[in-house]
Amino acid sequence: MGISLSNKEFNNILDELKKEYKIYAPKLFKGKGRFSDTDLVRYDEISSIEEIEFGKKSYYSPKEVLLPITQTLFYFTEDKVIEPEIDHKKTLVFLRSCDIHAVKRLDEIYLENGVEDPYYKRRREKMKFILMECEKSFENCFCASMGTNETDDYSLFVKSEGDRVFLDIKDKEFSSYFDTGVETEVFPNFVKENKIEVNIPENLDIDIFKSLMWKEYTSRCIGCGRCNTVCGTCSCFSMQDIFYKDNERTGERRRVWASCQIDGYSEVAGGFDFRSDQGDRMRFKVMHKIYDFNKRFGYQMCVGCGRCDDACPEYISFSNCVNKLNEKVKEGK
C-alpha cells in the first residue's frame, strides 16, 4: 500500500522532515555543465519535490553525501588538536536502486574491512534511503548484469507525477509524518534489462595481468580520473596536512578523495611510482571492480550504473572492457 498527495502537501511534509533531517537529492544545476550552456546534475540539499531531478541520471553519484570530498579531520596548533563540530542532523537521500547497492559496497569497505572508519560510521548511521525508480534504463547502464537493478533496502519510495507525489512508506519511523494523503497502490518499477549486457569472466585470475589487452588503454586513457570521481563505489582518499600561510605552526589535516587513475596515487616515499602506465592503472581499476573485491567479500564491487562510461572524455567503456576481458579469458589469452 501507499499514498498519493499533492506536491504542496508533500513539500509541507519535507519542511517538517527538515527539522530533523538534511534531505539530499539529485539536482539540476543550470549552466554548470562542463561545456557552455549545458547543465549538471549532482547531489545537493533540497527542500521541495520540484527541485529533484527525477528524469536524468546524476553525473556524480550520491556517495558525495556520505564521503565528504574535502573533510577536515582536525585542526592543530602548537600544543592542541581540535576536532571540528559534528553535525548531528540525520540525513535522507533520494537515490536509485544501483546507488543503494553501491552504498552497501562502501559499507563493506569502511565498516566491515577490519577497523571501522569512525568518520564514515557516524554519517552512515544517520542516513536513510528514499528510493527513486528508473522508468527505463539510462544510457550505459548495466545494472541487470550486476544484479543491482532491484532493492528492498529503503525507508520510502517516492515518485513524482506532474503535481502529485506517490509514495510507499516502508519504515515506520516516517508513518507519523504522512498522516494525510489518499491511500493507493504504489510500487516501484525496476528495470529488468539494459541495452548493455556485461559478462564477468568466470575463472578469472591474475594471469590476465599478462594479457596484451591492457596496452590499448596505455595510449587511450588520459588519466583524468573522471571514472573514479563519478563512481558510486570508488572509495579511496588521500591525506593532506596543511600549514596555514600566516602562521605555519598551525594547520589542519584533511582527507580528500583520491583516484587510482591520476598521477600521484601510486607514488611512494622516495618518488617511485609503481603503476605509472595508464594501461596498468586501467587493469588495476577493472580488476578491483570485478575480481579483487569479489575475492574478499564474495560479491562484485561494480554496480553497473555506467557513470564511468558516461563521463569518460576518451569514450573508454568499462563495460566493453569487461566483455573484452571475458572473450580473452575464453580464448585463454
Next chain:
Amino acid sequence: MDINTKKLKKNAFRVTKERGKTAIRVRVPGGHIEAKHLLILKNIAEKYGNGTLHITTRQGFEIPGISMEYIDDVNKEIQPVIEGLNINQVDPNTGYPASGTRNVAACVGNNVCPFGNYNTTDFAKRIEDAIFPNDYHVKIALTGCPNDCIKSRMHDFGIIGMTEPQYDPYRCIACEACVDNCRDRIVGALSIENNKVVRNEDKCIGCGECILKCPMSAWTRSEEKYYKLVIMGRTGKKNPRLAREFITWVDEESIIKIILNTYRYVDKYIDKDAPGGKEHVGYIVDRTGFQEFKKWVLKDVELGPKAIVEENIYWY
C-alpha cells in the same frame, strides 16, 4: 549594355573579369545555415550562373558567371534565403540592400565545439540585425574562445568568448589537471597552494579550459558570459596588423552599443574625398587617434564592474 555599377555593387553583386558577367554574394551571418537553403543556391548557380559556388572567406557564398541581365531574376530567387536567414531588407525580391558592412563571421562556437564559451552564431545574428543594411566598410568576427579560430584579430571588431571560472575548493581533489594544462597550453594563471588551486586573476584569459579539465566540477562557468573585444585589425595593402585588446570582460549589450556608436563615429570622420567614398574604419582611427574613437564609441555605454578598458592602444 547600360549597367550602374555603383548600384550593382551596393546590391551585393560584383563586376567580374568577364565582361557582362556578375556574381551575387550571399550573406550567412554567424556562418551557420539550414541545409535547405543550399538547394536554392544550387538552382541559381545552375540556372543563371556557371554551375559553381565559391565559399567566401567571410563564410558567405558567391555565385559566379551570372549574366548581368538576370540580376532581377536572381534577386527574386534568392528571396527565401534572405528571409530564412532573417537578413534585414528594404524591399522584398530586390536582393540585398547593402554590401559595405560585411557578413558577420563566426566560428562554430558552442553549437558544436567543447571550447566555445557562447553561441557565436546567435550573437553574430544579433549584431547583423543591429548593423545591417549599412554601406560603411566594417568587418566583424566572433570566436568562441581565445583559440580564435575565426581569426577575429584580423577584423575591425573581434569578439572573443570568455567565462570567469568559479572555484569551489571543497570539490577540489588537487589532481592538478587544470594547473598543468594552464601552465603547458595557456597562460599559467593557476598554481597550487596548500593543496587547493589559486587563480591569478590578472593572468587569467577566461578561456574556460580549467572547467573542461576538472574531473570534480570544482571549476564551473560563471553565470555571466564575458567577452574580450579586440579592435582595428586588418589585412590589405596598406599597413596590415592584428587587432589589439580594447575592453576585456565586457558584456554583449555593451559590444553592440559600441559597434553602433562606431557607425556614428565613421559618419562624422570619414574622409568625404576618399576614393569612391570608401574608407575603412581602421584608417579613420589612425587619423583621429584612438582617444577620439574611444570617446565616441563609449558614449552611453554602461560597462559592467569587471570590464577593463585599455587606456591607450598601440597597434604594431
